[in-house]
Amino acid sequence: MxxxxxxxxxxxxxxxxxxxxxxxxxxxxxxxxxxxxxxxxxxxxxxxxxxxxxxxxxxxxxxxxxxxxxxxxxxxxxxxxxxxxxxxxxxxxxxxxxxxxxxxxxxxxxxxxxxxxxxxxxxxxxxxxxxxxxxxxxxxxxxxxxxxxxxxxxxxxxxxxxxxxxxxxxxxxxxxxxxxxxxxxxxxxxxxxxxxxxxxxxxxxxxxxxxxxxxxxxxxxxxxxxxxxxxxxxxxxxxxxxxxxxxxxxxxxxxxGLLKIRGEKMSKSIGNIINVRDALSMWDAESLRFFFASVHYRSPPDFSEEAMRNAENAVRRIRIAKEKLEMAAGEDDKFNEKGLDEVEKEYLNNVKKFIRNFEVAMDDDFNTPKAIETIFDFVKDTNILFMKKENPSPPLCRYALNTFLKIANVLTLLQEEEKKVDVEALKKIASGYGVEEQGSWEEMLERLLEIRRNARKEKNYALADEIRAKLKEIGIEIEDRGEETIWRIS
RNA sequence: GGGCGGGUCACCUAGAGGCUGGGUGGUGGACUGCAGAUCCACAUACGCGGGUUCAAAUCCCGCCCCGCCCUCCA
Missing domain, CATH: 3.40.50.620 (HUPs)
Known part of the structure; x- marks a missing residue:
């Protein structure tokens, strides 16, 4: 109710x-x-x-x-x-x-x-x-x-x-x-x-x-x-x-509740008004939305650079969990509970608990901070699932992902958003390692990562680390998982 | 002055009278070539002074501080 x-x-x-x-x-x-x-x-x-x-x-x-x-x-x-x-x-x-x-x-x-x-x-x-x-x-x-x-x-x-x-x-x-x-x-x-x-x-x-x-x-x-x-x-x-x-x-x-900035009211006379477009040039939209959602709507949020840093990092964690599910999810979400093993069954229960807790939180006068807690509970449960199991049931993952997206979307999180890559900068880096400008930027990035993979195999870590650092500078974060390397746009 | 809402761990935020939230950051551990991510553990808390209670961050009283409104304001 x-x-x-x-x-x-x-x-x-x-x-x-x-x-x-x-x-x-x-x-x-x-x-x-x-x-x-x-x-x-x-x-x-x-x-x-x-x-x-x-x-x-x-x-x-x-x-x-x-x-x-x-x-x-x-x-x-x-x-x-x-x-x-x-x-x-x-x-x-x-x-x-x-x-x-x-x-x-x-x-x-x-x-x-x-x-x-x-x-x-x-x-x-x-x-x-x-x-x-x-x-x-x-x-x-x-x-x-x-x-x-x-x-x-x-x-x-x-x-x-x-x-x-x-x-x-x-x-x-x-x-x-x-x-x-x-x-x-x-x-x-x-x-x-x-x-x-x-x-x-x-x-x-x-x-x-x-x-x-x-x-x-x-x-x-x-x-x-x-x-x-x-x-x-x-x-x-x-x-x-x-x-x-x-x-x-x-x-x-x-x-x-009215927004404050570093503990002060936002006003013309103090000169601390921040426009939406200026804010968007400094922080991404999702982090800003997370910041707003992390404070109950009736309370006055206190805006600051540090609060935004907190929000950015928190959002990253949520996104990473989503990516894990995306990679493991199958086409449909139909699964037979009897076919699940203990770990998967426990996870399924956690997903259901997630839904219940989220609704309890939101039913209480739209308590979004509490709802975000349930998001993090779910994020942790998901991480544990992938720690315990290499390849969990694809339909189960699809079901969990759908649930995750549905709930996160209510809080304006995990909305589809184009991720911008500075393609020119990427080209520049890639050409520095002899990668030709050909095909999409994703393909170019793949070829560059191939070079890095070889470097790692040859234990040429200096080169591997250099590529990683350069990519990070243009907002592409890469992560080695054993032999595999995954990347994401930050 | 009047009305309303607040003061919670280094930072941001929830909070039911009892079972010591969550995130970020910190420290230690596991993993790793390193980094990252992840998991585990640890630490740091309820503005001040009283009171009620077996038990109070949570209720009551007083005080201090902050924000909003009192004909511009999302």
Missing amino acids: LRIYNTLTRKKEPFIPVEQGIVRMYVCGITTYSDAHIGHARTYVAFDIIRRYLEYKGYKVTYVQNITDIDDKIINAAAEKNMDALEYSSYYAKRCLEDLEKLGVRPADMYPKASEHIDDMIEMVKKLVDRGYAYVSEGDVYFSVEKFRDYGKLSGQDMEQIKAGARIMPGEKKKKPEDFALWKAAKPGEPKWHSPWGEGRPGWHIECSAMSSKYLGMPFDLHGGGQDLIFPHHENEIAQAEASEGKRFVNYWLHA
């Missing part, structure tokens, strides 16, 4: 979807005025894993993630560069999604943009005005917080606290400091749309209420985002949606 921590109740609750077998989830996306950073990445990897686990459990998941392509920051940033705000934001929207995809985050089913749903938002604002929850003030429309009895239920604040923190900024025309804008009258030069209240643009919060309910209905199952969005963004989303529709908006609210 899957249990999920719900910010709304501050408790782990059994997960029961609105419609059996189906999960509808919405995650607040990026405001696209600059490149995606690893804080974004942390959040979207976390929800990617949640989505994958739900699918693993057999749910049909609809995953919607919005793109905020119209807001103050975008308008200001675009103005500085003398660009059209929407053009500017669509450029970054594309880049951000590309970066996340390169990171190996599975795309959402839908990325609705705020600018393309103005009508839906106007519709919702109208309802709020009609129902008396909102008021018009000189072309602006504000939500009257005191009218919505449940305001504060998500962030756990009472109205007194909320009022204490509220302010009226210059230019705002609201009646009460705690009220928030649903619609803003256009200022000169800003992007604007027609509305019953004059030309203007929507407030930030309304897009998520309008788009999520449009595509997922009400109530829908899961709504996620970074912890920083609990107040006011998600609080306001609830107010807008529930006040306008008169029914519950979302059943489970999930919030990801």
Whole structure:
């Protein structure tokens, strides 16, 4: 039974979807005025894993993630560069999604943009005005917080606290400091749309209420985002949606812990923001994903070079175990348990234990660090199998490999990824040993390894070690296993 | 000031009142021409001070420190 921590109740609750077998989830996306950073990445990897686990459990998941392509920051940033705000934001929207995809985050089913749903938002604002929850003030429309009895239920604040923190900024025309804008009258030069209240643009919060309910209905199952969005963004989303529709908006609210860098918060003022594309130039995508998965989604991960080194090494161990299984696996995974010997039977039990433990871990509010423990248990079991047995049952290995991949994939690990080899560099090295540039690089590498094999036979270890060192420099690691030599791209 | 979540072995992270997690790194051993990989073993732990309990990292109280939110924020 899957249990999920719900910010709304501050408790782990059994997960029961609105419609059996189906999960509808919405995650607040990026405001696209600059490149995606690893804080974004942390959040979207976390929800990617949640989505994958739900699918693993057999749910049909609809995953919607919005793109905020119209807001103050975008308008200001675009103005500085003398660009059209929407053009500017669509450029970054594309880049951000590309970066996340390169990171190996599975795309959402839908990325609705705020600018393309103005009508839906106007519709919702109208309802709020009609129902008396909102008021018009000189072309602006504000939500009257005191009218919505449940305001504060998500962030756990009472109205007194909320009022204490509220302010009226210059230019705002609201009646009460705690009220928030649903619609803003256009200022000169800003992007604007027609509305019953004059030309203007929507407030930030309304897009998520309008788009999520449009595509997922009400109530829908899961709504996620970074912890920083609990107040006011998600609080306001609830107010807008529930006040306008008169029914519950979302059943489970999930919030990801915000990434820290070397113990500090990541912020512009500290100047420690790391973009996804920069991170990808320093570490491979799988190591980054492992790093995120190794911290529970509600905890704030502490990013550092050393933490990434840890992750890289851990990932290597997982990959090596997978390779062993790949080499031993047969075409199909049908085996007769009676045909297995003691060692294989024990391994089969371990595989089954692996599945059970993994599910127990993930059922407990998506406990990915615990799930990773089960991965390492399995890695060890696999290593022991190959230590005890030269050629274990190919169908058994296929079964174990399939299980391994299925589970690892939930944690975004062992995804198929192209491994890059610097072919030019390889050619250079190979030609240095008289290997002709012919055929694929794999064939070239084979011929080079043949030379090394001969060198080893002749006990010319200096030459053998030299070749090994040079290959390592370009990311090809080789390992001697008796007479055999295997290689991998690191 | 208010709300929320934390402080666990050198580092990163889980954690149920009792049976001393996992990864990375370290040390020793097995294997190996060496390296690597792998296995085995070992070491290093629960912010501080009290309390409850036969038993507390886990519950309670106080203190210190850190992070997030309190209308920009994934």
